[in-house]
Amino acid sequence: MRGYSGDKDAYLKRLRRIEGQIRGLQRMVDDDEYCIDILTQVSAATKALQSLSLGLLDEHLKHCVAEAVAEGGDAADEKVREASEAIARLVRS
Amino acid sequence: MRGYSGDKDAYLKRLRRIEGQIRGLQRMVDDDEYCIDILTQVSAATKALQSLSLGLLDEHLKHCVAEAVAEGGDAADEKVREASEAIARLVRS
Amino acid sequence: MRGYSGDKDAYLKRLRRIEGQIRGLQRMVDDDEYCIDILTQVSAATKALQSLSLGLLDEHLKHCVAEAVAEGGDAADEKVREASEAIARLVRS
Amino acid sequence: MRGYSGDKDAYLKRLRRIEGQIRGLQRMVDDDEYCIDILTQVSAATKALQSLSLGLLDEHLKHCVAEAVAEGGDAADEKVREASEAIARLVRS
Incomplete structure (x- = not known):
């Protein structure tokens, strides 16, 4: 048992969503999308990770x-x- | 009594040093010093405040x-x- | 052509490494690993994303x-x- | 002339307000105010410095x-x- 065990499924779901954001970023870079749009998505993934930490x-x-x-x-x-x-x-x- | 009471003098000293950094920033702006040098000092004051928080x-x-x-x-x-x-x-x- | 086009492969490689970190986090949560060890890995992934942004x-x-x-x-x-x-x-x- | 010269007075005013926040923090520590209230004020001063940097x-x-x-x-x-x-x-x- 860990502090987060009660919400384990919710944490796994959030991590899978973040994984999806990172894969989306790979597609954006691969498709030569605009730098600023990529930066916006990186900020969103960073915020999602920070919120998970908190x-x-x-x-x-x-x-x-x-x-x-x-x-x-x-x-x-x-x-x-x-x-x-x-x-x-x-x-x- | 507060959590920080045992180190009260040390915290006051750190806050006075940060106050000095902020006054130094006012002199820098007043003397038209270079933007980047001002930004470096703002980062130093921000770090000092964060370290105090921690x-x-x-x-x-x-x-x-x-x-x-x-x-x-x-x-x-x-x-x-x-x-x-x-x-x-x-x-x- | 984008600002990052010259380093596109390097950026993709960094993003794939971050994706690996996120999948590693899912395994850690699934295996009920210790909260603090998970937090350390989240901090590492966050730092990697910030460094990519910069x-x-x-x-x-x-x-x-x-x-x-x-x-x-x-x-x-x-x-x-x-x-x-x-x-x-x-x-x- | 610097990038900020056109807004010099506004920047000086913001810095004096931040200096006031830091002096307020010294009073709070000196009066043994509650840790969490002090932390809230430190966060406010940190945000003000970051907004100045930006x-x-x-x-x-x-x-x-x-x-x-x-x-x-x-x-x-x-x-x-x-x-x-x-x-x-x-x-x-």
Whole structure:
């Protein structure tokens, strides 16, 4: 069981849609479509990935981090440190 | 007491340094300095603000959220929801 | 001919690699892998997409915008406006 | 003369408003205000800085880069390269 397990099918569906966006981008480049139109689609795929991250992170805080904190001990500190590092990677990507 | 209280002086010092960067930007614009040099300084100030956010958020998770979760109840869910919203604002800003 | 035409194969290769990253993410979710490991991979894919955008935009400025400006007239203003809007979408995504 | 010279007063006004936001943040930290409220204000200041960057960059492309391109020669390539680097710093900050 993971934080996102309850919404696993929804996450898989979102990832398949993003995969479709990336394949659409390959067709656009292959068809020599206009740079700006390609950039617009890249921005849409990037936003979809970020929104997915925010969802996963929310579930992670709600389930995994909260459970570790409730159990107490060093595992809780470790989980918070790990979550903070993931947030930093997200903000900087 | 807040999550950041233990580092309050360090946070104030960082904010004063960022204030100095913003005042430096005003001098640069007033002196008609080169656009690209101004943009470089704006990026530096933006990065400093983001790094401050990540620090505050880490302290918030470590202290405020962890305490609420340890106490249990609805307050814990509310704290996690609030933290997730703050992370989303950070990622999208 | 587009700004990116000279590097078309390289862009297609990068997009296929990103498609592979997205499919890898589907496997990770399907296998119930750890949230933080999934988030790390999402950050990597997001960074790859952003780096692709920056490359496309550089080519666009170098070729399409520069040509329009060299030809002069309203088309040049329109190209710059369009590029600025694409940059704004990129920064905000 | 710089790309932003026509709007110099507006840029100075925006920077003074951002300086006010940073000083407001110092007061909030000094008064031990709630972490999440501070984070909301940091996000607002970050967004204001990013919007300023996008404005400066648009003026830079419209004036400085367009002039260099119209004049032709190596200076034009150099200006585009410089602008692309500034955009990359913006996107990654």
